[in-house]
Amino acid sequence: MSAGIFAVRAACIRGVEAAPVTVEVSLGGGLPGIRLLGLPDSSVAESPGRIRCALVAGGFEMPRGSVTVSLTPGDMRKTGTGLDLPIAVAILAITGQIPMRGLDGCLFAGELSLTGEVLPVRGEVAYQLLARDEGVRFIGGEAASHVEVSGARGAFIASVGDLRRGVERGCREYPGAARPERGAGAPDFAEVFGQELAKRALSIAAAGDLGLLMIGPPGSGKTMLARRMTTILPPISDPELQEALCIHSVAGQDTSGLLAGERPFRSPHHCISVAGLVGGGRPVTPGEVSLAHGGVCFLDELGEFPSNALQALRQPLEEGSVTLSRADGNYRFPSRFQLIAASNPCPCGYLGDPDIVCRCGEPAIARYRSKLGGPLADRVDMVLEVARPDPGLIVEGRPGATSGELAARVQAGREYRQWRRARDGGDPERGGAAPTLESAVSAFRLGAEACSRLVLIAKRGHLTGRGIVRLCRIARTIADMAQEPDVSAAHLLEGSMLQGRRGT
Secondary structure (H helix, E strand, C coil), X not given: CCCCEEEEEEEEEECXXXXXXXXXXXXXXXXXXXXXXXXXXXXXXXXXXXXXXXXXXXXXXXXXXXXXXXXXXXXXXECCCCCHHHHHHHHHHHCCCCCCCCHHHEEEEXXXXXXXXXXXXXXHHHHHHHHHHHCCEEEECCCCCCCCCCCCEEEECCEHHHHHHCHXXXXXXXXXXXXXXXXXXXXXXXXXXXXXXXXXXXXXHHHHCCCEEEECCCCCCHXXXXXXXXXXXXXXXXXXXXXXXXXXXXXXXXXXXXXXXXXXXXXXXXCCCHHHHHXXXXXXXXXXXXXXXXXXXXXXXXXXXXXXXXXXXXXXXHHCEEEEEECCEEEEEECXXXXXXXXXXXCCCCCCCCCCCCCCXXXXXXXXXXXXXXXXXXXXXXXXXXXXXXXXXXXXXXXXCCHHHHHHHHHXXXXXXXXXHHHXXXXXXXXXXXXXXXXXXXCCCECXXXXXXXXXXXXXXXXXXXXXXXXXXXXHHHHHHCCCCCECHHXXXXXXXXXXCCCC
């Protein structure tokens, strides 16, 4: 460090990660003021006013000369108010108003109020992960919903006035807190009456990581079924949890459910924009599909979503991430989620209903159904027609399969699939490992009778190669849940029923 220059570690949020920033401060002659260099955005450019008032409120003095603040790297746009605290710390250190001891082992991020209070900023988990990777301690404002990151060292400072005693004595440790427990009032599939076939389809989708579209009239229970999907999925893994916590923290979302072991469930409204669905804006923030990472994204009233929004779902469904290209670089958001969608069969919702006459014209029905068979058709594995349940079953309240029972079946199917793949040496059923259609189908281990049945079903349903592989994937999942090594004709027939009627 050169004489007359002092630097501290800082960071700013870029996508769902914290990018390291070095705050360098130099004092010079001339008119008093703070000059910022290094592509600050409007929120960073306003920091001198906040810093000046905060330091005066904390009992410090502003330098009488010019203060030059350089934010490196200089070619990266700096965003957010989290640079207030590191800039203030560097100014106080270079003017000798606070001890320098321990500052080089800290990473600072916090917003300053005009009264000198240090406020937390969104993305605390991302800052902690960066500090852990750099082997330093994260210092920020006191967060009401603090998240402890494994291996990270963090503390908070209440006011800039506390820095007078030095960073080691002025900071406070977060008290150790137990993770919140899962709520006792979580929804259960036992509350859904008369939809045992739909429950079976959802359990197969959960066991095989398959996308599912439910088509049925209003009141058939599609939304109730979808909202209980996360209750039968296995517990979220540690890598998924860390990524999900980071995404929710950057987006400013509540993380208590994730800390309690619940998988994310997102249900965006059909009027959502493309940026709200897959991410974007300025600054670039994650969208709903990234907030659903590790969980379920439920698209209700699929036919009402704009076509360009549905088109944007292709990349996250195929690659498990969203990549956005902007003038200042590329942003990548993890987005591995399970897609569940629901739709009415027509605009009024009663096409094919045995009791209520559909009032939609043929052109309106054609336009509506074209949405359902559009860009997502080849990326939704299962299409299930859901009818209204018998009113007698609802009044009687006859219990059906519970979430606990379905979760046990899903877990057994997943464990058998994992064992089978380990035995066969890999996962040739997904991705580009299989170079030909024949080798892709053979990877599902179909018996002789099943192969003959597959040819008949493919001819009758006019299935393309992608449709054939999709059917085999559904049947293979059914066989895994039954813990059978080979796919039988019965598994294919049930898979064909769950694949739905479509022109692929």
